[in-house]
Amino acid sequence: MKYTISFKWPKISIIILNWNGWKDTIECLESLYQITYPNYEIILVDNGSIDESIKKISEYCEGKIKVESQFFKYDDNNKPIKIIEYTREESANKRIESEFENINSNKKLIIIKNEKNYGFAEGNNIGIRYSLKYLKMDYFLLLNNDTVVDRNILNELINVSRQDDNIGAVGPKIYYYYDKNKINFAGGKLFLWRGEIKNIGKNCIDKGQFDKIKQVDFIQGSCFFVKKEIITKIGYLDKDYFSYFEDTDWCIRIKKNGFKLFYAPKAKIWHKIASSTDTLSPLRGYYWGRNSFLLVKKNSKKKTYYLFILYFITFKFWAISIILFARKKYKSFVFFIKGLIDINSLYNRF
Secondary structure (H helix, E strand, O other): OOOOOOOOOOOOOEEEEOOOOOOHHHHHHEEEEHOOOOOOEEEEEEOOOOOOOOHHHHHHHHHHOOOOOOOOOOOOOOOEEEEEEEEEHHOOOOOOOOHHHOHHHHEEEEEEEEEEOOHHHHHHHHHHHHHHHHHHOOHHHEEEEEEOOOOOOHHHHHHHOOOOOOOEEEEEEEEEEOOEEEEEOEEEEEEEHHOEEEOOOOOOOOOOOOOOOOOOOOOEEEEEEEEEHHHHHHHHOOOOOOOOOHHHHHHHHHHHOOOOEEEEEEEEEEEEOOOOOOOOOOOOOHHHHHHHHHHHHHHHHHHHHHHHHHHHHHHHHHHHHHHHHHOOOOOHHHHHHHHHHHHHHHHOOO
């Protein structure tokens, strides 16, 4: 498929969550402030950090902390960066000043400070609500704070999104941060009856074999580009997930409403995979146990759900348990079981 860059610049809201991860966040911000696209707002939602995140991010914006990265050279030409800070409650009731709106995109930052950790889903929802109410955005980009973006990422995401009016969301090619030519994600497949997703191209060295624009089942929440109209039609991320599988649920809802998901190979990011939580951490064990059931129960018919239960009992439960015990992750196993027990508290919704 061929496409061209439009000279009308739609406005894009880039929403980033920070939770005790300011070092990752300022590297992500610096990469964003060097992109070629001119019309965006960055909203940083701090999810109740208890470290020095707000202080350190402010110092970065003042030009006091110079970011070092293998992916770009630090640029001090846009420092200091103007900051507007809101509490969560203030963000629901305060319109942005017109003077702030006129500042160049790469010289300003909106920070919303949550009083607690609302998780990935509701944390992003808080930023989305603010954008919808006050900023008149055309697109939203949900972006993990532990990522670095390519300079042309927004141009490429928009180009693919505009190829078809029925494209609701687009995802990039995602590489590993610490092995920058190795692919983590080149589109995704969903196996709902197993409550599982598969990253296409995972652990492959990029040799151009995944350079075709294509329709996919799933887009990672680490970099999720979605039209405003989709959110106003299908609603926000489901906060019951808190973390993990909320992006999969959103993808299913987008498709159920007649829209397509696409993969944009020329849009690129590098992701510090699982840097916010250990791959086998208790937190991940809890939500992966609980949320796989929630995902299938919410989005499938009875036959598929019963098939999932059979698969889980006969295979998945034992496979996860063996891995956790083999790696002596006993606390993660306890939380995994707790997640399975707690799913009953959510079933009254269905």
